[in-house]
Amino acid sequence: MEIAGALAAVVAVGVVGLIAIRAIRKRAAGGSHRRAPDAPGDVAPRPAASAGLARSIRSLFRGGANDPWAELEDLLVRADVGPATSARIVASVRERSSNGSDPAALVAEEIRGILGDAADLHLPADGLGVVMVVGVNGAGKTTTIGKLAARLTEQGRKVSLAGSDTFRAAASEQLDAWAKRSGAHLVTQSRGSDPGSVAFDAVKAAQARGSDVLIVDTAGRMHTREPLMEELKKVRRVLEKAVGRTPDETLLVLDATTGQNGIAQARAFGEAVAVTGVALTKFDGTAKGGIVLAVRDQLGVPVKLVGTGEGVTDLEMFDPQAFAQRVIGG
Ligand SMILES: Nc1nc2c(ncn2[C@@H]2O[C@H](COP(=O)(O)OP(=O)(O)OP(=O)(O)O)[C@@H](O)[C@H]2O)c(=O)[nH]1
Numbered sequence: 001m002e003i004a005g006a007l008a009a010v011v012a013v014g015v016v017g018l019i020a021i022r023a024i025r026k027r028a029a030g031g032s033h034r035r036a037p038d039a040p041g042d043v044a045p046r047p048a049a050s051a052g053l054a055r056s057i058r059s060l061f062r063g064g065a066n067d068p069w070a071e072l073e074d075l076l077v078r079a080d081v082g083p084a085t086s087a088r089i090v091a092s093v094r095e096r097s098s099n100g101s102d103p104a105a106l107v108a109e110e111i112r113g114i115l116g117d118a119a120d121l122h123l124p125a126d127g128l129g130v131v132m133v134v135g136v137n138g139a140g141k142t143t144t145i146g147k148l149a150a151r152l153t154e155q156g157r158k159v160s161l162a163g164s165d166t167f168r169a170a171a172s173e174q175l176d177a178w179a180k181r182s183g184a185h186l187v188t189q190s191r192g193s194d195p196g197s198v199a200f201d202a203v204k205a206a207q208a209r210g211s212d213v214l215i216v217d218t219a220g221r222m223h224t225r226e227p228l229m230e231e232l233k234k235v236r237r238v239l240e241k242a243v244g245r246t247p248d249e250t251l252l253v254l255d256a257t258t259g260q261n262g263i264a265q266a267r268a269f270g271e272a273v274a275v276t277g278v279a280l281t282k283f284d285g286t287a288k289g290g291i292v293l294a295v296r297d298q299l300g301v302p303v304k305l306v307g308t309g310e311g312v313t314d315l316e317m318f319d320p321q322a323f324a325q326r327v328i329g330g
Pocket residue numbers: 135136137138139140141142143144165168171218219220221253281282283284285306307308309310314
């Protein structure tokens with residue numbers, strides 16, 4: 001009974017995540033094309049299986065569970081929503097529920113409330129906008145920068161890239177390949193140079209070229225390594241000095257498959273460099289989407305971008321309400 005319940009929860013979570021990914025892919029396929037006038041809002045037609053989370057919740061409360069509230073919390077934790085946020089959702093739903101209310105609909109309201117509205121990238125209308133990109137090793141920073149540069153150049157913006165990852169041997173070649181692919185201009189220095197000095201040079205070069213956006217790549221680092229976090233703060237200070245204000249965006253790149261460790265990363269990077277948004281990568285490699293909720297709820301930082309693959313077009317602006325609809329289903 002216990003095992004059957006746990007399995008059902010895992011299956012439900014898997015379905016939920018896959019549906020969410022499908023939703024994002026569908027949006028990706030739609031690209032920037034105009035929607036047909038009779039299309040149902042931003043949300044693509046729902047596949048039959050998307051009764052996912054709603055159906056699992058309803059079956060818990062139809063006498064299928066000994067303690068439906070505890071099992072609901074468990075269901076959310078397994079979806080990577082995280083213990084604190086899961087407990088908060090359940091407490092609130094429990095308080096609001098009364099005879100005849102639909103717990104699935106109440107959970108859906110909670111999820112929508114936490115996610116809020118879509119948060120765009122904040123870039124100035126005039127002059128050089130600066131985007132600093134941070135995160136642990138291998139999270140997908142450089143790849144996300146390449147995809148973002150391609151998206152911005154496609155929108156007609158002039159993009160420069162700063163190779164402030166001077167630590168890894170192949171880092172600047174990797175960024176150079178993305179610069180070529182996306183039509184962006186790259187500023188680098190030799191390996192081992194000071195990352196702050198690269199950032200400073202890149203601002204001056206981007207301003208001289210009349211670029212609209214400068215995206216600064218940084219070396220991956222463990223969020224627990226103090227000297228490396230200090231180095232990151234220094235890059236931020238240099239950017240502030242060179243531009244006259246703090247970076248317009250400081251994006252934390254989080255690998256969606258790392259689960260709750262992402263929260264600890266976000267907290268540490270947030271304290272060091274005031275993260276303004278999250279780019280959630282490798283969403284194609286996980287069946288869980290709850291980390292999106294945990295990040296928003298625990299840290300108040302919006303997910304702005306979602307990476308769904310290694311290709312240049314595999315990057316989406318995050319649409320929270322479409323995501324919530326997908327997760328909950330019917
Ligand atoms: N499937 C998938 N792979 C991704 C995604 N984003 C990045 N990757 C892959 O993840 C690996 C690491 O990506 P990088 O962009 O080099 O990561 P990084 O954070 O710059 O790494 P360091 O600079 O070494 O810290 C590469 O193999 C990427 O192709 C994504 O959204 N989906």
